[in-house]
Amino acid sequence: MCRSIKTLRPPALAEEATDEEIRAAALQYVRKVSGFRAPAAHNQEVFDRAVEAVAQATADLLEGLEIRGQAVRTGA
Numbered sequence: 001m002c003r004s005i006k007t008l009r010p011p012a013l014a015e016e017a018t019d020e021e022i023r024a025a026a027l028q029y030v031r032k033v034s035g036f037r038a039p040a041a042h043n044q045e046v047f048d049r050a051v052e053a054v055a056q057a058t059a060d061l062l063e064g065l066e067i068r069g070q071a072v073r074t075g076a
Contacts (some may be wrong), residue, residue: 004028011064017062019055025052 005025008017030050031037039047 004026008058009065010067019059020042022058022062026051026058029054 005028006021007013007023008025013021030047032049034043034047036043036047
């Protein structure tokens with residue numbers, strides 16, 4: 001769907017994904033789904049909440065994934 005969103009887990013990413021990388025991926029996702037690169041002022045709050053929710057879900061996913069028996073993230 002979003003070709004600009006990169007894989008955020010090893011081995012595609014050599015190190016643990018940073019909060020900034022996770023948020024950037026979430027922002028790209030919300031932009032794609034909403035169809036807005038930048039929301040109008042009356043949509044800003046809901047747009048920002050969506051970015052934060054997607055970023056949190058992404059962080060939870062990465063923290064819980066196991067690759068070859070090892071947890072990808074040791075905690076945030």
